[in-house]
Amino acid sequence: MEINQIASFVVRIQLSSVENGPSRKQWRIKVTHVQEECESLFESMEDAMEYMKNTAEKA
Template identity: 60%
Template sequence: MDSFQIASFVVRFQLTAVEKETGKKQWRIKVTHVQEGHETLFESIEEATAFMMSMVEDS
């Protein structure tokens, strides 16, 4: 492992809806990989985290 490797991400959450009955919030999550300028949208934090992990493991 290269000890000088850095992976930076900007994560932005945007509220898209709130269910009336349950009050559950739905989010749009935008993840930007800073070094590559690659942006991807997700609907869950689990998907966003998996994306970030794959970017780190592939580099």
């Protein structure tokens, strides 16, 4: 039996502010899980990736 699991995400990354020069950029990251039509907001790429990994493993 073949199992076909799909987890699709749309990722939008927006610069929210710059503090003390270009090395201190802050980001607003919105991840939409397409299958569940669920949006989540993050401030770091690491947190967004962890969310996507955990969500995909649940599928």
